[in-house]
Amino acid sequence: MAKDMSYKDKKVITIGIVRDLTGLSERQIRYYEERKLIFPERSAGGSRKFSFTDVELLMDIANKIEDGIQTHEIRKEMLREQKKQNQDEIRRKMIQGQLNAQFGIRRNS
Amino acid sequence: MAKDMSYKDKKVITIGIVRDLTGLSERQIRYYEERKLIFPERSAGGSRKFSFTDVELLMDIANKIEDGIQTHEIRKEMLREQKKQNQDEIRRKMIQGQLNAQFGIRRNS
């Protein structure tokens, strides 16, 4: 049922490692979280946990910042992409629903 | 040239996360390293860094320990597998070498 995440999306990397992986400062990483560009999870004790996807996203963000794009703009971009992907998802499911209605239940929702 | 490791083999997970992921105690994890069953890397400050592959291996190890197999046996098993894989690798390269000699250089060593 629930999308069961590959390694790439598992939140298991602490901020120090992310710093080493991206070359960004911890300050920058925390700031981008504050601006809602990334969403690390938390350990029981409160430490941030990132995924490889987050690491890649951070590098994209860093590039855009260097190009002078503001975090607010980056966030809006990301929301637009998110919205588009959601719509594609809905469309896909509707088409699948049509097929199911005509030809019966199929595997792979 | 150098095998460029997928996410699965990157050493980026600290011991606390590995503990949560495997259900093992930190003591057990450190002990299996001491017995040369796993080989975490180290951060600049000395903290262990594991990969997802290590995490999976640890779960296999834990199962074998439960079955009463000793760490020394597990290590020998692993060395045997390692050896076999190396031989397969050599064989593969030799065959590829033969092909190259007869039909010229090909992509994908």
Place this chain on the structure above:
DNA sequence: CGTGTAAGGAATTCTGACACG
């Protein structure tokens, strides 16, 4: 706006050792 930094505290990790069995 984006980032550096010093501050103080809490969580994390490390090693070597004693214990049990």
Place this chain on the structure above:
DNA sequence: CGTGTAAGGAATTCTGACACG
């Protein structure tokens, strides 16, 4: 042999704030 635990210290991470611009 494999694992728990208390011990002391060092490395890691956290938050809120001041600074600059």
